[in-house]
Amino acid sequence: MIQLNVLLLEQDPGRRSNLEKALAGKGYGVRAVPDAASLLAVLAANPPHLVMLDVDLPKNEGMAVLKAAHDSQPSVPIICETENPTVESAVEAMRRGAVNYISKYKPMTESLEFIDHALERERMEVETRLKARERRVRTFDDPTTLSRIDGILSEHDYKESMLISYLQDIQKDLNYLPQDALRFVARRVNVSLPRVYSIATFYKAFSLRPRGRHLVHVCLGTACHVRGGGKILESLERELGIGAGETTYDNKFSLESVRCVGCCGLAPVFMIDGKFYGKMTQDKIPDIIVRYE
Numbered sequence: 001m002i003q004l005n006v007l008l009l010e011q012d013p014g015r016r017s018n019l020e021k022a023l024a025g026k027g028y029g030v031r032a033v034p035d036a037a038s039l040l041a042v043l044a045a046n047p048p049h050l051v052m053l054d055v056d057l058p059k060n061e062g063m064a065v066l067k068a069a070h071d072s073q074p075s076v077p078i079i080c081e082t083e084n085p086t087v088e089s090a091v092e093a094m095r096r097g098a099v100n101y102i103s104k105y106k107p108m109t110e111s112l113e114f115i116d117h118a119l120e121r122e123r124m125e126v127e128t129r130l131k132a133r134e135r136r137v138r139t140f141d142d143p144t145t146l147s148r149i150d151g152i153l154s155e156h157d158y159k160e161s162m163l164i165s166y167l168q169d170i171q172k173d174l175n176y177l178p179q180d181a182l183r184f185v186a187r188r189v190n191v192s193l194p195r196v197y198s199i200a201t202f203y204k205a206f207s208l209r210p211r212g213r214h215l216v217h218v219c220l221g222t223a224c225h226v227r228g229g230g231k232i233l234e235s236l237e238r239e240l241g242i243g244a245g246e247t248t249y250d251n252k253f254s255l256e257s258v259r260c261v262g263c264c265g266l267a268p269v270f271m272i273d274g275k276f277y278g279k280m281t282q283d284k285i286p287d288i289i290v291r292y293e
């Protein structure tokens, strides 16, 4: 069972202690802090699976802290609690990245239910990623994969001079170059592993991390950043269920952020397999993603 962790900022010591005990009683790991500085420090050093944030902070800093927390770890869901719920503040909180906005006047059991619900989604995502990782490991152990790679090497009589070509063909087959594949090549071609690595890391076309059939690049250069590139990345992360630098469990999409791609006039911009999508808004993303098989 995966241990899910909650980071809790509650100023009231009594409520903090009650929430901490209730969450620990449900089997969650809990880190409870009394102020914004501690919350942001823990969030940066050790991201939890969920943040529970008391937004009634001194000097009306709650919304600013919410935004800072969301900017620091965009993929971590944040639930806000307040003693002064209004429609306007709820809208503002959602705009700044909260996934829920709860009144403290409701029974604590309701807050705990919202937390359970948000963490259940996190659990499913974590499990999906773990399964994907296991699948990737199994992929290389599969004897048919090994024999395909050996076939690629034997086509050129295991000649060292064909190393780049071997790596290109292996990547075409597996979509990336697993470490075990590089070791296998080094052994069969009778060259040192550092030599194989030096080639695999020198050329940008090679990837040592799993990549999907479709590469999604989101521009976070200055122009795109200013015009909402971060929100576009967030929407893509939500739509694909992965973070930047990751690949979907079915190896369909890989998502990466890049710096200026040279068409700032169309900002914010993202690309799929080199095709540009400019002047992007979050609501257009689902329709674009479904076009890719």
Ligand code: FES
Binding pocket: 219, 220, 221, 222, 223, 224, 225, 259, 260, 261, 262, 263, 264, 265, 267, 269
């Ligand atoms: S900053 Fe995104 S295209 Fe230039």
